[in-house]
Amino acid sequence: MAYTVGQVARAAHVTVRTLHHYDEIGLLSPSERSPAGYRRYDDTDLERLQLIRAYRELGFPLEEIAEILDDPGGDPLPHLRRQHELLTGRIGKLRDMVAAIELAMEARKLDIQLTPEERFEVFGDFDPDEHAEEAERRWGGTEAYRQSAERVARFSKEDWLRNKAENEDWARRITALVDSGAPADGPEAMGLAEEHRQLISRWFYDCSYEIHTGLADMYVADPRFTAYFEKIRPGLAAYLNEAIHANAISRA
Amino acid sequence: MAYTVGQVARAAHVTVRTLHHYDEIGLLSPSERSPAGYRRYDDTDLERLQLIRAYRELGFPLEEIAEILDDPGGDPLPHLRRQHELLTGRIGKLRDMVAAIELAMEARKLDIQLTPEERFEVFGDFDPDEHAEEAERRWGGTEAYRQSAERVARFSKEDWLRNKAENEDWARRITALVDSGAPADGPEAMGLAEEHRQLISRWFYDCSYEIHTGLADMYVADPRFTAYFEKIRPGLAAYLNEAIHANAISRA
DNA sequence: CTGCCGCCTCCCGCTACGTGAGGGTCAAGC
């Protein structure tokens, strides 16, 4: 009972190229060749191919299939467990992605009226190496970022406008304070720093003092943030940075 | 405000190689080069990178990201929807795989005592091109296969033994019938064919007359099945084939 | 001037094949 590549391919629903490939990598080499060099598969080859395809349908990589099949005494159960974990892990990641997409779609609906600055505030950011942790929190789909994204997703048009208004109000007051010449580590500045922290906590995510000082450092270290604040009032980035630090220290 | 690759890489949590890659494929080319050929990224480059990373986290391929970003008037919503579908589709497939693995693990627990023939009966099979449909049903994780696998997964040791016993009993009786010289389209043969069909339905999956005749053809067309029956009794494959067809016709 | 770090440009490697190119082989029909 010998079969040609084509026959085997049709029977097992794989392409001829696939069989060539399995032969190349030594996963399934036909037990014989015709004088002309044609591959000739026999029944044991077919059995092996059947197993290969079964494992492939379970998502195993070819190399691991080879391991399993070439260790006839070995137990495939550990492999199965590993694969199970791997797949469930992938599912988790994909689900996160789907959730993120849904958020993005929600956000899109309201996005029209958002200024770039607001989007900048809501979505990810750049941050120097020193704040890798904070970056992880915001980028990596971890707690604070997710929390923020979840809340943002539920924002109504009015929420956005109120958020914006509060922000602008705060910006006006701190601008006035800088203009007045009040020290950055004075009580008024610290009060506005605290207000800033609570603003973030209320609208986006729980902003601890630790996170807040991290943000503060980012405001001076990252030119994009710096630019945002400098545009409101030159010198504001550094001023706010100092105020936030002073505030955090005084509360500790 | 110009940044080197290394600075950008650290800030955005990507590798230098990644930035090189984006440059190579034209997804993100630094807006300037130093006289020595060093890449120099400016703030707009960073913004673009930020967007690129955001879309990447949503699972978009780089090429599509380029499309989205290079069409500033375009609406990303359709892309988001497409991606959402794509991801949910992948999740579905992965879930199927996980389910299949769980079945395989269950089966493994009982597998020790299964003869190769039984496994051959339970798990996939080979079938010539003409029965692609049936193959799909059994291989593709579709209804009959899944149904079978589900039931098999719940088989106890005793179930296996009873199944085996019933099978052997049936095999003994049809062997005797062939020996007796009774015609394959006679009532006794048709009775045993029907019994065969109900055996499958009871133990594995709903076996319609259509599926049954498909199986019957496979028994003579596929040498592996043929061998299985020929080992029980030479000539049985063809005999059973005829009996099943006769039975199916008489019931139609 | 020397060291060292960072930057550059190739270029191979990974998965599991798809898709030809260019050329023999086999059974059938004339």
Next chain:
DNA sequence: GCTTGACCCTCACGTAGCGGGAGGCGGCAG
């Protein structure tokens, strides 16, 4: 005996998204 057409063979490049290394400049501190 010769042609045709289906089938087979062996290269060998392409895929997505980088990882990693070789070999060689550039820039800056001591």
